[in-house]
Amino acid sequence: MDSASQLPGLRHSYEGEPLLESTMADDPVAQFAIWFADAVAAGLPEPNAMIVATSSSGGRPSARTVLLKGFDERGFVFYTNYESRKGRDLAENPRACLLFPWHPIRRQVRVEGRVVRVAREDTEAYFRSRPYGSRIGAWASRQSAVVASREELDARYEELARRWPDDPPVPDFWGGFRVMPSEVEFWQGRTDRMHDRLRYRLNGRSWTRERLAP
Template identity: 45%
Template sequence: MKTNIADIRKDYAKKDLDTKDCLDDPIAQFEIWLDEAIKSEVPEPTAMIVSSADENGRPSSRTVLLKGVEDKKFIFYTNYTSRKGKQILANPYVSVTFFWPELERQVQIEGKALKVASDTSDKYFESRPYKSKVGAWASEQSTVINSRSVIMERFAKFSLKYLTSVPRPDHWGGFEIEADRIEFWQGRPSRLHDRILYTKDENGEWGKNRLAP
């Protein structure tokens, strides 16, 4: 590598963040930041890195899209038989990270992920484009395939099977994450970043504190 990546750095100075500026409800605070990210037209504002762990505690991460914040829970959809699906069903504790570098902001969320109700998954699946619905049937997500032709042949097969109406596969649906720890990070000069942490107590009440950068 010709570039010395150790020398790559950026000083952050766009905004500051204080506990008094943050709402008492971190979900409402998140919705404000997400709305600002969307209005700022940052690329993929709903993209989030979801980290899960297997039965041995070995973590893995991937990027998915947030599809809703409902009843104070963060919702995304996936194949339940995929690597992440299997891990979450076996160990529901997950970590989620949103990073909006254009705004010099990050949100880190930890909590428990459970399947959404079947009718919720049905409703969202029905709203998807036709090809995305067929793709949910065609892809045996996370399994080894010999070539791309395998998935294309399966896509053609299910396209013929479901010419118009495509039902939701049993192996596909949503997870809802109920958070118990949420941290808001705002980049600041000299790496003295602002970090505001919310934690939920045993009574379900949120506390708010500043963390050292």
């Protein structure tokens, strides 16, 4: 690496609490709930923001930030346009990786798993809970498609707002995905780059927990 490529002065000290097997929940979703509550209590902006990585059938990777909208023992749910790049990727290759980068509290959580669409009734219930403007926006934006200008996008929004001034229907091209975890890793920053990494792997119906080298 030449000197122009280096980033001098970016030295970070990670001084988090030890992450011990004896203090971890037996189930990764239960452990995620504990850490998510910690992230909320710490006042992190958008603690439910997560990076979603997908890949096309040809192996071309792609990543973006979306918002987690729910989680339980079945998995982690987010909503999007099914015709977007991530939607097309997941139609071709229904697996994804999620990353929650909670840097201020020196933690990360990584989730890998198979992806399925949520039940249509769940999509409809969530869509109707969204603010009116977001519901119109879901119709106005053919996500990931090329548009000629911002003016074209705004004009489409205004046209649809006039069409549905009160209650827009749920688009058939929009809905939820659930990432069903087969592997969940919890990362806790420690001093001297000797970080703690504990990974849960699904074996049949039970979880195996193991420590990884940092």
